[in-house]
Amino acid sequence: MHSSNGSDWISQLSTELLLQIFEYDLTTATLVGCVLCCKRWKELAISVLYKHVTLTSTEKLSSWIAAAPPSLDSTIKTLTVCPIYVTTDGVFQSPTTTRNQLRLDLDQLSARLRCMVTLRSLSISASGNRFYEICIPDLLMAKILQNIPETCSSLELDVKHRPLDASPGEQNTHLCVSIRRLVPQLQTLRLALPCICPESFGTFLSQSSKITPEFTPVQAPKLQDCIIRLASARGGGRIWTFDGSRCPDVSLSSVKAFVECLLALTAPGQAPLLQKLWVYDALPAGDPILSYAAYVRRDILANKSRTLPFTNIFTRPYRGGDGLLIRMPAEEGGQDLFTTPQGAAELVEGHGWTTATNGARLPATLMAKYRLPRRHCITQTKAEWAADNQISMILWEYEKVTGTRLLDAETGGLLEDRPANFRIPEGWELNGLDLERVS
Numbered sequence: 001m002h003s004s005n006g007s008d009w010i011s012q013l014s015t016e017l018l019l020q021i022f023e024y025d026l027t028t029a030t031l032v033g034c035v036l037c038c039k040r041w042k043e044l045a046i047s048v049l050y051k052h053v054t055l056t057s058t059e060k061l062s063s064w065i066a067a068a069p070p071s072l073d074s075t076i077k078t079l080t081v082c083p084i085y086v087t088t089d090g091v092f093q094s095p096t097t098t099r100n101q102l103r104l105d106l107d108q109l110s111a112r113l114r115c116m117v118t119l120r121s122l123s124i125s126a127s128g129n130r131f132y133e134i135c136i137p138d139l140l141m142a143k144i145l146q147n148i149p150e151t152c153s154s155l156e157l158d159v160k161h162r163p164l165d166a167s168p169g170e171q172n173t174h175l176c177v178s179i180r181r182l183v184p185q186l187q188t189l190r191l192a193l194p195c196i197c198p199e200s201f202g203t204f205l206s207q208s209s210k211i212t213p214e215f216t217p218v219q220a221p222k223l224q225d226c227i228i229r230l231a232s233a234r235g236g237g238r239i240w241t242f243d244g245s246r247c248p249d250v251s252l253s254s255v256k257a258f259v260e261c262l263l264a265l266t267a268p269g270q271a272p273l274l275q276k277l278w279v280y281d282a283l284p285a286g287d288p289i290l291s292y293a294a295y296v297r298r299d300i301l302a303n304k305s306r307t308l309p310f311t312n313i314f315t316r317p318y319r320g321g322d323g324l325l326i327r328m329p330a331e332e333g334g335q336d337l338f339t340t341p342q343g344a345a346e347l348v349e350g351h352g353w354t355t356a357t358n359g360a361r362l363p364a365t366l367m368a369k370y371r372l373p374r375r376h377c378i379t380q381t382k383a384e385w386a387a388d389n390q391i392s393m394i395l396w397e398y399e400k401v402t403g404t405r406l407l408d409a410e411t412g413g414l415l416e417d418r419p420a421n422f423r424i425p426e427g428w429e430l431n432g433l434d435l436e437r438v439s
């Protein structure tokens with residue numbers, strides 16, 4: 001490349017400066033062009049291209065496995081695998097073909113993970129796909145987890161619910177042993193699995209003298225942030241639970257058993273760097289008019305829970321997928337925010353893990369370290385929503401009529417469930433759908 005006055009000033013830039021330009025100012029397409037320019041640029045461009053590998057569809061995963069030279073695996077710092085089922089040419093392959101190819105690709109990826117000796121972060125996510133449920137069999141996931149190099153200190157596993165196409169025998173395999181092996185090396189961990197047991201964080205040892213086996217937690221000397229989703233929202237105010245889709249709502253006893261085991265991590269010396277240990281589940285709406293469903297965020301270190309009310313909406317910009325209205329706690333803005341289920345998870349989790357504009361899923365600390373710009377999830381404020389829609393919420397109408405806030409994100413005990421019921425002020429009563437003053 002030459003400037004207009006003919007002097008080759010770009011080639012005189014230091015490698016350090018050139019690397020900065022490559023890293024922060026060039027798009028992926030431009031970087032690919034730089035690979036073809038000269039040997040020096042090729043090396044620099046490739047090192048930038050391979051720093052953050054984001055495989056965000058089944059197709060991208062396949063072509064990366066086929067084309068990316070394994071010799072560069074050792075330069076990868078962050079790896080994001082989100083095999084959403086899409087095709088660029090608009091032709092959908094049969095689910096079976098896609099599934100079989102995905103399994104072959106993930107199997108190869110798991111073998112290559114061992115060579116990613118400078119890897120800092122791995123995110124595997126198969127949720128957020130509306131059209132076809134991507135299945136990563138637990139046995140394959142376990143193989144992937146076993147091959148994670150010891151340099152990797154951030155891990156995210158997000159599989160929304162039990163895939164429909166899982167073959168018999170692929171169900172109910174526990175990943176706890178594979179996860180437990182990794183906990184000692186991790187700084188940040190986010191788990192959103194359809195099935196999870198406390199043995200991801202320790203082991204139950206039976207003692208002959210005691211009826212119930214004792215839980216011994218694993219050492220987590222580096223662990224700082226840990227977020228575990230135990231249930232999430234579904235259309236119509238229904239809830240996906242972590243202990244099987246047949247269960248109509250979240251069973252508090254299973255949440256309790258899980259949380260009680262995690263409490264062992266807070267014992268002195270067990271996880272000395274721990275700053276955030278959050279588990280969250282969800283409560284269905286009690287009354288179709290006078291209550292909302294709610295996320296229940298349980299802050300184990302602070303020993304309290306927070307109820308975040310939400311309700312489902314089915315209009316723009318969420319057409320074709322679920323949309324949620326979520327009421328935030330006062331100290332987090334107190335706003336009514338409209339978002340997708342993924343956006344809601346990000347809000348409930350306090351933006352612990354976010355997506356960069358290049359597609360990489362990273363914990364907030366690494367996002368800052370690599371200076372990656374964040375891709376904001378679809379979120380609208382009440383005012384933005386009102387400008388786009390002619391629909392109001394019953395809650396807003398009631399609050400307008402009574403002049404008071406009738407629903408808040410409440411604080412409770414760690415294992416308490418506080419249903420998100422509207423407060424009907426004294427002197428008011430429900431008449432049909434209208435809230436009226438008692439005459």
Ligand SMILES: [Zn+2]
Pocket residue numbers: 174175176177196197198199200
């Ligand atoms: Zn288990």
